Every structure is written in structure tokens, then in C-alpha cells.
Amino acid sequence: MQVVLKSLAKKYNKQVIFTNLDYTFEANETYALVGHNGSGKSTLIQIIYNYNTISKGEINYYLNNELVEENAQRFMAFAAPYVDLPEELTLQEIIDFHFSIKQKRTNLDIEQLLTDANLSEHTDKMIKHFSSGMKQRAKLILAFATQADLLLLDEPCSNFDNAGIAWYQQCINLLLSKCTIIVASNQLYEYEFCQHTLDILKYK
Secondary structure (H helix, E strand, O other): OEEEEEEEEEOOOOOEEEEEEEEOOOOOOOEEOOOOOOHHHHHHHHOOOOOOOOEEEEEEEEOEEEOOOOOOOHHHHHEOOOOOOOOEEHHHOOOOOOOOOOOOOOOOOOOOOOOOOOOOHHHEEEEEOOHHHHHHHHHHHHHHHOOOOEEEOOOOOOOOHHHHHHHHHHHHHOOOHHHHOEEEEHHHHHHHOEEEEHHHHHHO
16 A cells, blocks of 8 residues: 655644655555654554544555545554553454454464464453553554555554564564555664654654
């Protein structure tokens, strides 16, 4: 998926988060949104996902050079530490529900993802009993395994130890060139695979 930002601006009250942002994310390439904490990385990635609104400008999405005129979100997958999973459901129930409405990515095996993430023995456990790291791995599995043309990741390795980071990097390698990937982060190990970098601070 290609994403084109035109004269994008975002303000909270009188605070300018970014302004005059013109940028194109090309299909099947990888991008890092960088900047210090509070710079607007999360805000921008949320706007691209239609999880947040813009103050000015427009965003256009293209698949195979054709404009996606409505509900572009159906072609996206998104994972972030602040997006909660239903606490009273088991991991297996969440997986079953998610893929009753989303298509599975054919080149990834969910069972293998669960095994590699050390979650295969916890599928019958309710999410409320998961640690923060386990919850984040579950969110990433859902995003990775979804057949999406645009993958959006905000601070994907939150609450991860070194093993979790290595697992994340292993999964990302399986997705390179399969979709457009945008990562919001200020940690190099989360985005060192990215071909392009967009510094939000340049658009203050």
C-alpha cells in the first residue's frame, strides 16, 4: 500500500504537533517514524490508521496505483502497547474472533508464531492473567499474521526482554517486501531494518 500525506497538520489546543507534512510511503518499503518522546510519532501513526484525526491536510491510500476511496483500514494491521485486548477472553478466543473477520497471512503460521513467542501453552488463559510482555507479543502475533498491505507498529518491543526483541526481529524478517511497514520508535533495535526514516521534529 502507498500512503500519501499532503500538507498534514495536527494541533492539540494551541500546541502544534506537526505541520506542513508532505510525505509518501511507497508500497512494500519500510519506514521509521523517529523523534524524542512526545514529538508526535504515535500521533502520526494513529492518524495513518484512522485512530486519530488530522487538523489540516489529507491522506490518500493507493493499492496497485488505484485510490482506496473508503475504509482503507481494512487493508491495515496495527499494534501498539496502548491498544488493549479484551481481558475476559482467552488468547485462543481472541485469535478465533480476530480471524473470523480478518484474513490470515499465508506465509506465516500462527501456531509457529505462538511457539516462538512462548505463548503456545497459554492459549487457554484469559488475557487478564498475562504479563505486559505476553500481552504485547499477543498483539504483535495478531498484526503479523493478518493479511495486510500496511503494517503499523508503535513501540513494538515495549516490555520486551532480549529474547522478545530477537523474536520480534525474526518475525519482521519474514514480512519484508510483503507489505508496507511503518514503525514509530526511538529505539534502533525496533526499526534498524527500515529503509527510510521520517523525523517528525522537522515538521514542528
